[in-house]
Each structure stands twice: as C-alpha cells, then as structure tokens.
Amino acid sequence: MSVLKVNNLSKNFGGIKAVTEVSLNIEKGEIIGLIGPNGAGKTTLFNLLTGIYTPTSGEIIYDLDKKAYTKDLKPHKITHYGIARTFQNIRLFQNMTVLDNVLMGFHSGLKYSIVSTFFRLPSYYKTEKSTYDEALELLIKFNLLDKKNELAKNLSYGDQRRLEIARALAAKPKILLLDEPAAGMNPKETKELNFLIQWIRETFDLTIILIEHDMSLVMNICERIFVFDYGHLVASGTPLEIQRNERVIKAYLGEEALQC
Numbered sequence: 001m002s003v004l005k006v007n008n009l010s011k012n013f014g015g016i017k018a019v020t021e022v023s024l025n026i027e028k029g030e031i032i033g034l035i036g037p038n039g040a041g042k043t044t045l046f047n048l049l050t051g052i053y054t055p056t057s058g059e060i061i062y063d064l065d066k067k068a069y070t071k072d073l074k075p076h077k078i079t080h081y082g083i084a085r086t087f088q089n090i091r092l093f094q095n096m097t098v099l100d101n102v103l104m105g106f107h108s109g110l111k112y113s114i115v116s117t118f119f120r121l122p123s124y125y126k127t128e129k130s131t132y133d134e135a136l137e138l139l140i141k142f143n144l145l146d147k148k149n150e151l152a153k154n155l156s157y158g159d160q161r162r163l164e165i166a167r168a169l170a171a172k173p174k175i176l177l178l179d180e181p182a183a184g185m186n187p188k189e190t191k192e193l194n195f196l197i198q199w200i201r202e203t204f205d206l207t208i209i210l211i212e213h214d215m216s217l218v219m220n221i222c223e224r225i226f227v228f229d230y231g232h233l234v235a236s237g238t239p240l241e242i243q244r245n246e247r248v249i250k251a252y253l254g255e256e257a258l259q260c
C-alpha cells in the first residue's frame, strides 16, 4: 500500500533548480534511503514533504486514502497527516529538560480544546495525564528515563539525536523523515542507530525515509535507495542494484561501494 506519492515535483530558488521533476512512490513499512552529493536536493525534498517549502510545480499526495495534497497544507497540517521529521542540525529545545522536549512533541496531536484548557476542565487533566504517561513510556523505550530531568543541551550527541527521534515519534507519525541521523556519531553510536531505526520501524509501525552519507548504514538498513544529483532523481533500486549502478558509482559512491 502506497503511503506517499510524489509527482513531477520541482522547487526552484530563483535560478537554482534544487529539485527537478522528481516522481517517487513509497510503500507502507519501507525504510528508504535518499543519497547523493552535497547540494543534490535531498533536504529540499524533505522541506517540500514537510510543508516548509511550497513546490514550484508538481504535487505530493500523502496517505492516499485521505487524498491529502500539498497545495494548501502548512507544516502543522502535514503533521496531522502523519509526517514527522528530525533535522540535519539537531533542533531540540536545548534549555528544556529531556521530558519537556518529548512533551512538546505531543503538543500537535492533543485533543482538548482552548475552552477546556482555559477552564481546566476534566478533559484537560485527563489528556495531560495520559500524555505525561506516554512521554515517560517513550523515554523508557529510548533508554532516556534516568535523564528525564536533565537539560537537553547536557546530553551526549548520540542521546540528543535519539531524543530528537523520540520527540518526533510523540506526534504519532506514520512516516518518519530522518535527516542525516548518523552525522557526528562515532562508529559505536552509528551501529546502535542501525538497530534503533529497524526497531522503531517495527515497534511504531512506521515508514522511514532517511537522508544519509554513511553508506554502510544506508546499505545495511534500507530496502530501497533513491539517488539524487543536481536536483534530479538519477537512480533508484535495492542496495545491491545501487552499488552496481555505473552512473551512481561514478557520480557518488566510488569503487569502494562495491565492498559495502
């Protein structure tokens, strides 16, 4: 079942063609890798998928059952359609605690009204209590419970990356976008991330799309890979197909890819 479809999507910034006529289809439950040289358009595609940028042309169709298109969707609405993300440069609330960061992630999905919040009606407290419990559960799953009262800025780099993923999951997404999750991680943390990504796919019943330059991670966990160059989608296929694709080897991977 398709959960996300992109048709002839383009984004120009003045004369720069960041994304050009990209079409792709993502199936439920897949782990997808987006790879390509710096400036190839990968993050711009994420920004289009999350409503940060409006497409110059083309369309994005989320969750085909609901027939939601990008045209009039703002980022908070896209969250409601089930997309959450992390950022290349970690964007946590650095001076807030670990627990508060996760609680902020629930905010977009909360069901109580302004009236019940203002008058502190029972529905407000009920939602607040279950949100708090769910936040603690997420912290347990991510092995961060003992750090719940620490400020985000005091966590190790690997913990900050995991906290950012936990916060994204609080919005209960169907599709999780990870922008260079292994950036800045040491080999041990990258290995743990490898297992973490597969574990969250199973545990949270997710479809995952990740941008990554660490080829061992991409080749190990992705079922399909899309390769970008100068804004164009130049190849797609399984890790094995991509590793053997002459054009991709020449433009990006290099001969060592064959040993991955």
Ligand SMILES: Nc1ncnc2c1ncn2[C@@H]1O[C@H](COP(=O)(O)OP(=O)(O)OP(=O)(O)O)[C@@H](O)[C@H]1O
Pocket: 013, 016, 017, 018, 036, 037, 038, 039, 040, 041, 042, 043, 044, 045
């Ligand atoms: N807001 C913007 N304004 C102008 N140009 C932009 C903007 N965002 C991206 N670009 C340009 O679009 C092109 C694609 O950039 P993008 O960040 O999407 O590449 P990328 O594949 O994610 O690169 P990296 O791997 O380095 O993160 C680049 O030429 C970049 O300079």
